[in-house]
Amino acid sequence: MASFNKVILIGNLTRDPELKYTPKGTAVAKIGLAVNRSWKTDTGETREEVTFIDVDAFGRQAEVIGQYLKKGRPLMVEGRLKLDQWDDKTTGQKRSRLGVVLESFQFLDSGRGGEGGGAGAEGGEYAPREARAPQPRPTRPAPAAPAAAASDPDMPPVEDDDVPF
Numbered sequence: 001m002a003s004f005n006k007v008i009l010i011g012n013l014t015r016d017p018e019l020k021y022t023p024k025g026t027a028v029a030k031i032g033l034a035v036n037r038s039w040k041t042d043t044g045e046t047r048e049e050v051t052f053i054d055v056d057a058f059g060r061q062a063e064v065i066g067q068y069l070k071k072g073r074p075l076m077v078e079g080r081l082k083l084d085q086w087d088d089k090t091t092g093q094k095r096s097r098l099g100v101v102l103e104s105f106q107f108l109d110s111g112r113g114g115e116g117g118g119a120g121a122e123g124g125e126y127a128p129r130e131a132r133a134p135q136p137r138p139t140r141p142a143p144a145a146p147a148a149a150a151s152d153p154d155m156p157p158v159e160d161d162d163v164p165f
Helices: 059-068 147-151
Strands: 007-013 018-021 027-040 046-058 074-087 094-107
Touching: 007 046, 018 059, 027 059, 027 074, 046 059, 046 074, 059 094
Parallel strands: 046 094
Antiparallel strands: 007 027, 007 074, 018 027, 027 046, 074 094
16 A cells, blocks of 8 residues: 655744754754644634644754744745654653654745744845845857767767757
8 A cells, every 4th residue: 555644834933942962963953933824714704723833953954043043033844744652750651742844945034024033034044045035047158069069970969859958
């Protein structure tokens, strides 16, 4: 039987990221994400529901999150659901928590101005590619013909369409 475990969430951080390191030196960031949902009832009344989700990030992504994100910042998260289960030490009851393990993320604002501070708020700070404004791509010059093809009339011309990549 096939299975698929993927979530995509857009929300705001409920607290500053908590960045720690494992004994082996792997960065771990724990963040809280508030995801809002609003809808209209049959009577036309607008209702809103907020879901709070715990997200764990690892490695370089955890370090970037710890460096550039603050409470209130909007964030898009892609990841997978993970169920943690344990026995409560005080009551002895079984406990569980459904959370998200981050696989990728994207900043949704520049962090300049507005609540939450963040990337570049102090000016002159490096911001990762996701937080910078898009830059125009430089155009590449047309490739030069190979020297062998120019000197050997028996050799067929090289076409760009023949290159497999």
